[in-house]
Amino acid sequence: MAESRTSSVLFVCVHNAGRSQMAAAFLAHLAGDQVEVRSAGSAPAGAVNPAVVEAMAEVGIDLSAQTPKVLTAEAVQASDVVITMGCGDACPIFPGKKYLDWRLDDPAGQGVDAVRPIRDEIERRIRALLDELRSSART
Numbered sequence: 001m002a003e004s005r006t007s008s009v010l011f012v013c014v015h016n017a018g019r020s021q022m023a024a025a026f027l028a029h030l031a032g033d034q035v036e037v038r039s040a041g042s043a044p045a046g047a048v049n050p051a052v053v054e055a056m057a058e059v060g061i062d063l064s065a066q067t068p069k070v071l072t073a074e075a076v077q078a079s080d081v082v083i084t085m086g087c088g089d090a091c092p093i094f095p096g097k098k099y100l101d102w103r104l105d106d107p108a109g110q111g112v113d114a115v116r117p118i119r120d121e122i123e124r125r126i127r128a129l130l131d132e133l134r135s136s137a138r139t
Contacts, residue, residue: 007133008036010079016041016068018049018107019085022119025061026126035133038075044068052107055115059123081133 009027011020016039024039031037045068053063073094076082081098086106093099102125107115 008079009081011039013085015045017045040071051112051115055119
């Protein structure tokens, strides 16, 4: 029986304080140890957006201990799938990687009421991505 390889996904946005943090948290929560999850920012903020922390707590995911991380070429090279969220050309491109660009509203400066629909759309996309990753792992 062939051993299935763990996929690795990197989520990138500018500040790594909102969208990429939510996406990484949802994927880690839903996939467990089936997927290696990373997130980073091209210009990381000092802390995760408090409205994002609050919105994720509402769905049972605690981001309060997370900190924004800087995007490195090594993180991209170590990932099978790289999902960008408004970071423009800051993400290095390496052959053999799958790149997706998710156009999502930026939660920066928004209250929790504005963050909830962004959170819900990210969760929807993460569930679809996870289905795709599981399907690819079986082939």
